[in-house]
Amino acid sequence: MIVLGIETSCDETSCALIDERFRIFSNAIYSQLEHEKYGGIVPEVASRQQIKKIYPIYRECLKSAGLAIDDIDAIAVTCGPGLIGSLLVGVNFAKGVAYATKKKIIGINHLEGHLCSSFLEHDDLKPPFISLIISGGHTLLIHVKDYCEYEILGQTRDDAAGEAYDKVAKLLGLGYPGGRKIDELARSGNPKFHKFPRATVRKDPLAFSFSGLKTAVVLFVRDKTTEFIAENLNHICASFQEAVVDMLATRCLRALDDLKLDKLVIGGGVAANRRLREFFGDAAKQRGFKLYYPSLELCTDNGAMIAAAGLIRLQRGESSDLTLDASAQLPLV
Ligand code: KG4
Ligand code: ZN
Numbered sequence: 001m002i003v004l005g006i007e008t009s010c011d012e013t014s015c016a017l018i019d020e021r022f023r024i025f026s027n028a029i030y031s032q033l034e035h036e037k038y039g040g041i042v043p044e045v046a047s048r049q050q051i052k053k054i055y056p057i058y059r060e061c062l063k064s065a066g067l068a069i070d071d072i073d074a075i076a077v078t079c080g081p082g083l084i085g086s087l088l089v090g091v092n093f094a095k096g097v098a099y100a101t102k103k104k105i106i107g108i109n110h111l112e113g114h115l116c117s118s119f120l121e122h123d124d125l126k127p128p129f130i131s132l133i134i135s136g137g138h139t140l141l142i143h144v145k146d147y148c149e150y151e152i153l154g155q156t157r158d159d160a161a162g163e164a165y166d167k168v169a170k171l172l173g174l175g176y177p178g179g180r181k182i183d184e185l186a187r188s189g190n191p192k193f194h195k196f197p198r199a200t201v202r203k204d205p206l207a208f209s210f211s212g213l214k215t216a217v218v219l220f221v222r223d224k225t226t227e228f229i230a231e232n233l234n235h236i237c238a239s240f241q242e243a244v245v246d247m248l249a250t251r252c253l254r255a256l257d258d259l260k261l262d263k264l265v266i267g268g269g270v271a272a273n274r275r276l277r278e279f280f281g282d283a284a285k286q287r288g289f290k291l292y293y294p295s296l297e298l299c300t301d302n303g304a305m306i307a308a309a310g311l312i313r314l315q316r317g318e319s320s321d322l323t324l325d326a327s328a329q330l331p332l333v
Contacts, residue, residue, distance in 0.1 A: 022123075054093045077324075079327065106319050140155045157209045189234030192242075195243075196217065
């Protein structure tokens with residue numbers, strides 16, 4: 001079975017082809033650079049770029065796989081959550097291809113895509129496990145009981161982890177999106193330079209909150225000189241990053257203990273973070289759990305993860321029809 005995965009939920013346009021063994025034939029991605037000058041994503045610009053790029057990316061995907069549309073069995077497309085204008089481009093494109101070629105179509109939750117991205121590279125990965133999805137829009141701790149069977153253990157009460165990275169990066173003048181820039185600068189920084197607060201949510205130990213941390217960085221730099229900030233930028237980034245990793249780690253380790261599970265799967269853009277991977281790598285060795293994460297290009301938004309989630313659902317006999325709609329808000333469960 002060959003599945004075409006289409007992802008257009010935000011500012012990436014991606015089409016990918018995978019087979020029933022999760023082997024990737026191609027994964028064409030276009031990342032919009034137009035938003036950098038605005039310091040954040042402009043929804044209308046994002047959807048107009050999606051319209052321009054979807055067909056070329058679809059062609060590129062087929063060409064680099066050396067396949068024709070007739071070789072494909074089904075189409076999986078992100079139908080939410082995300083920017084509605086961007087989502088509608090992918091959903092309508094997928095519906096058009098499905099109608100013209102009489103292929104099956106299935107709508108996929110973007111978060112389920114991130115969750116399934118590790119299946120693409122780890123043959124031995126099977127539920128049950130704990131999954132941490134950390135992206136620009138979401139921070140979710142999930143008990144994956146079985147394929148497609150999820151229980152949300154905790155989520156953010158305010159900013160998502162990636163959002164906190166991007167806001168702090170903007171504050172420090174690092175541009176947008178800044179997660180990767182903070183990660184790079186932090187490599188040469190001292191994480192103990194300043195102890196930023198680690199917030200907990202009352203009566204909900206597995207919930208996350210990052211807005212207080214962001215405010216703490218604002219307050220820290222407010223009375224510092226431009227020279228001081230420039231000289232210590234790497235240390236500030238490392239200290240901020242340490243607080244984020246610490247908050248994510250305590251919840252994950254607690255969930256593994258509480259549920260007596262021995263597999264942790266991380267996904268989403270922030271899962272590309274070097275310090276996070278290093279921390280969890282050490283913790284996995286010390287505590288004896290198995291750690292899974294996707295390679296860097298599969299952490300951020302891509303069509304292959306949508307194809308992976310689609311494959312799992314199609315193999316269970318599920319599919320959508322041509323009334324498939326897109327939703328900006330679409331809970332995982
Ligand atoms: O999953 P994703 O590509 O898009 C959403 O679904 O939101 O995640 C994007 C987020 C951005 O906030 C970006 O700053 C963050 O992932 N990110 C990182 C790194 N690479 C991307 N955050 C920390 N360290 C990184 N290396
Ligand atoms: Zn995403």
